[in-house]
Amino acid sequence: MLRYIGFEEARLLAISSFAYGGLLFLLSSGFSLIFGLMRIPNLMHGSFFMLGAYFGVSMLEKGLTTDALKAIPKIGGAFNFLPSFTILPPNFFLIAIISGLLVAGIGALVERYLLRRLNGQELPQVLLTLGLSFVIADLCLMIWTGDPWQPATPAELRGVVQFGTLFFPLYRVAIIGIAVVIAVALWLMVDWTRLGAMIRAGVDDPQIARVCGIKVSQLFTLVFALGAGLAAFGGVVGAPYLSVYPGLDADMLPLALIVVILGGTGSLLGALVGSFLIGLLYNFGQAMVPDLSYVILFLPMLLVLVLRPQGLFGRSIP
């Protein structure tokens, strides 16, 4: 049963589609890089998203002060030696970046000390990352309790922006902007910088790359950290409208999988297009064919898997 929608509703849905797509891009670009470049099916990617969001809401709630560190349940005591002062002002995007960096650090540790040992073994990698995602979910429940947290939308981005007679919810427009900026930055990095060339070389032929003096293992740690950090950054940026709650990780991980399967692994363009496609499909699908609300996201994935298994923009994996 198809429901027809008017212009006003379609416009709102379109904005929301791209904002949601932008958020999905932040989540899935890292997943795509990690999976495409390193062949690691990182099932804790949703956990990075959630962890980043929790770090972010805590810092936004308490401000980034030494007192807030001391007030962290269970582990805060370790900071008692510090005097009271404000480390950073509570700026939303600054905090999103710091959360991203923190989680990138955690990601680097996971890659360097755990995943490294399982190089090339996909099933143990799946088990390890899945197990870690359970550990992180339980730790989050212990530290942040079961309460849903939803930071206020940043004050300067609240409300709507007006173009002529049309209103656009400002924060959603901002998310689209952020996603585009990050997409361009990632593309420039991978395709146009020396670092990107080294990463691509390390992926295509790690042994020859090593012979040429490229430290491939360090590069992989960097890519994994970058992916984790991007997810965490996305978690904070998404928190004002997705909110943060136990189970957010499990809600987000399948979305990252869908986007990457749709767009193709290892392709940033694929992740971007896949994200926006999923965003559009989700928003318009829910509104226009409500009867299919449970399967609508999985239908295109099914089609792609049958007709073009490498994804829309993916290279076939050798």
Added chain:
Amino acid sequence: MTMHRRKVLKGIAGAGVGLAALKAPYVWAQDAPFKIGLLTVKTGPLAQGGIQMEQGIATFLKQKQNTLGGRKIEFISADTGGNAAGAKTKAQELIEREKVNVVLGPLAAAELLAITDYVRDNQTPLISLGAAEDVTQRNANPFVIRASSTSGQCTHVLGDYAFKELKFKRAATVAEDWAFGYEQMAGFQRTFEEAGGKVVKKLWAPLNTPDFTPYIAQLANVDCVANGFAGSNPVKFMRAYADLGAKARFPLLAGWTAMDDALLRSLGDEAVGVVSAHWYSSSFDTPSNKQFVADMRKDYNVLPGGYSAGMYIAGQCVEAAIKLVGGKSVDGKTFADALHKVTLDDTPRGKFSLDRFGNVVGTVFVRKCERKDGQLVNTVVKTYPDVSQFWTYDEKAFLANPVYARDYPPAKNLE
């Protein structure tokens, strides 16, 4: 946690015996502690309410120094994960291995539906928080009482209030796509339309909807929107509702889980002005409520809401029933009968009694969310005393209809 695990191991060792004795109604050993088992949710999206349930009963037991009506209490908590299969497994664990005397919980209507026949077959009394209507209606279970409310009990009031006091004529409803959502919105629709209003749109969102924009974008040309969300969804929904500018156009009404007092600390300005109907108010002035709120603040630093109050009152019911049977060890049927006879003069929700189906008859509060001294509060604007699950309807006529569902009562005014 660790103690519980050890008990589980012991239970596994004795499981053979437990299964053999399963079907026979057994008589509890004298002097043994009275065992209360709690089915709650400590993981997943419903964990917030589940953790509060445990805090509520823990507060009550602490106040009573773990002794109710002269019986020492042993308390065992089990995490169902918030789904029907988990509820069934954990109910079996509590009843067959732990041999609890009474089960408190579970949280969700779907979980309750999964275990209602099981507790009847095993003759174990249960005090529910889950709201599934028929467990105290057409399929009334003599082993179940409900100290919280049915799904429709509060939304009946909400629909009536929305038309008669707020003068809304056209409403849309939005809730999760599951039993609790259907039943709540059916209750709202029934009283709202019978008073003279029209429900012109009913929307159902999947339980794990990441973004509510597609639903909010469909709202147009209504005077108000009633929502029946639960868990962490109301937080997401209300923020999107405000961000998309819908709040300024369509005043928002809410069922009890969507504006529970315990949820207020997760909400911001988007909640101001929302009118809700709830069977509990943390500001209600009874001696036991004052004590309850103070203790919850002291021990957990939270403002209690329905989840913890429901289990606190369940504890009071257990105490009263133990007193009714004279503190003796009795079989499950006798204890269930005693539970059905419980009346209480002072509970956090006021005077408390049960109808003949075991469902509570009590006060329902209509509240409006306001910001006072920087804090969000649900200020009570009207109280409806002695509201039963049948609202003002005749019990017989009410039960002759089908149970509330996604398409019952039929929505004739959809546009």
